[in-house]
């Protein structure tokens with residue numbers, strides 16, 4: 001029988017195993033992950049898990065019986081050390097080797113760190129894994145001063161969760177706006193206001209130079225301007241680094257100059273019988289018409305479907321309007337499209353009502369959108385963007401005109 005080996009047992013790895021089975025792969029499927037936990041979803045880690053209302057276990061993608069029922073061999077705490085593409089073999093820690101006919105890389109990202117003294121102190125951590133979340137949840141339980149290093153999605157979600165736990169919270173961002181890479185300044189300002197309203201001290205243009213402690217424990221965070229913030233916990237959320245080293249060492253093509261990632265075509269294919277999906281892949285997006293690397297739940301769901309189709313001989317171009325969401329306090333913010341320069345920004349519905357949309361237009365088309373507590377508009381809006389429909393700005397800004405009607 002043939003063997004499909006999947007390296008990385010996160011969301012994309014688990015979904016690839018499921019998609020292969022569902023789409024008709026009848027042979028062996030081996031899913032190898034280096035974490036002790038079976039595959040789980042990460043979005044709750046910075047939200048409900050920190051709020052104390054759920055545990056990482058509740059985010060498990062499949063229960064143990066599912067792996068048995070679908071004949072998926074799952075190995076946890078199993079790190080793959082080497083890929084031998086020519087010999088069609090992978091070698092795990094401890095030297096055990098497995099042959100593959102199909103190899104899927106789903107190695108994800110790891111948290112980027114900051115280069116300054118004191119990162120090893122107790123109380124300084126990043127948030128990527130269930131283990132990190134359990135540890136952080138425990139630390140937040142005792143309240144105190146929490147400093148978020150980085151005003152990205154993870155930093156802001158942790159800030160909201162920490163406020164809910166009664167902590168005093170400061171967010172430090174080196175850029176002049178929050179979420180610089182992902183959202184327009186309009187959206188960022190709105191978020192900043194929400195956080196400040198809850199008492200979060202947001203400092204833009206602020207850079208950490210040291211974590212300071214006593215007897216191995218964090219006590220303060222020192223900034224480049226010489227000031228010092230008291231801190232019991234510091235969470236470093238300064239982005240992810242794609243895990244490409246394994247692929248790179250095996251001679252597979254990777255992006256080393258830009259955002260990183262294992263390079264694939266629009267069918268998630270890296271080389272003959274080798275595929276890459278999820279956060280680790282920089283794929284040629286069939287809709288955008290250019291390569292992108294996405295760190296999103298949706299991409300970890302959909303890329304595996306596309307890879308399985310290609311593996312089973314029915315390739316379809318993968319790509320579409322990127323979708324991402326974040327939950328902070330009582331705000332559910334959904335984003336469609338990638339950040340880009342736009343000619344005009346429209347607002348649909350009254351921001352005062354708490355439920356509204358901002359729409360960035362270019363050449364008469366919607367290029368990107370932010371939905372504030374307005375998830376019900378996502379489908380029709382996504383369709384308008386996907387179709388690259390020319391829209392009448394007046395109708396678009398008028399909440400009494402259903403978005404569905406604009407698609408015609």
Ligand code: FAD
Pocket residue numbers: 007008009010011012013032033034035041042043044045046078079080081106107108109127128129154243246277278279280294295296297298300323324325326327
């Ligand atoms: P991962 O989930 O990172 O899985 C990769 C796995 O491979 C890991 O377990 C890793 O340890 C393992 N691995 C790596 N190298 C090896 C090796 N050599 N051998 C064996 N195993 C290996 N997205 C949204 O759209 N909305 C959200 O609200 C949102 N919130 C998030 C909150 C947090 C705290 C985090 C961390 C992410 C969030 N995301 C969110 C992003 C989303 O979770 C990721 O895009 C998704 O998890 C990517 O899945 P993946 O399988 O590609 O990578």
